[in-house]
Amino acid sequence: MNYMLIKEVIDLICDFETSSDSSRYKKNIEGFKDWIAVSHSVAELEEPQWEAKEKGRSAESVINTLLVHLNRYARTYSKAAMYGSDFSTQEEFIYLINLKAFGAMSKMELIKKNIQDKPVGMQIINRLIKQEWVVQTDSHTDKRSKLIEITPKGSEALEAQMAQIRKATKMVTGNLTEHEKMELIRLLTKLDHFHKPIFMKNHNPEDLLRETGSHL
DSSP, rough: HHHHHHHHHHHHHOOOHHHHHGGGGOOOOHHHHHHHHHHHHHSOOOOOOOEEEEEEEOOHHHHHHHHHHHHHHHHHHHHHTTTTTTTTTTTHHHHHHHHHHHOEEEHHHHHHTOOOOOHHHHHHHHHHOOOOOOOOEEOSTTTOOEEEEEEEHHHHHHHHEEEEEEEEHHHHTTTOOOHHHHHHHHHHHHHHHHHHHHHHHHOOHHHHHHGGGGOO
């Protein structure tokens, strides 16, 4: 029996359990294999080329620009998905999708789930109430609090548009392979976990970059 190999495997498992990013993986053989695939890949990724790289344009600049572009592309597809319906904005059906998936919640819970400022979120909720797609109900745990709940009319409006919404979401992922989609989910989730706690603190704009600098 190759005891040296067994020892190396055990050492690798110890590395998996103690690594700083192991929390992203399931604590089973599948999670262990995923961790190995990402952190012990034998193939070095070739550094991509980008516009103005030779003039000193940073990778961070490119990433920010591409994320802005992708957001604009996604909004364009969303507008197409809403065409001919009673939906005014992409956020309206995203709010309904969250209520359909997660059930009734407070206004602030719904707004925070969509990573939006309170004034903008309240405008969206008020439009949904006016359309009779959501309704306010009393909380069973706190009578002073109101919950937002999707109505049958809201579910019907959402369902009538879901085929188009699915087409729009599929367009956003474009020509990525399934493996690339999974890797993109992993990377975007990592970024989301970094940014969400900062966003939730509601820093003043003038203080935001100074107070969050220690996170980098």
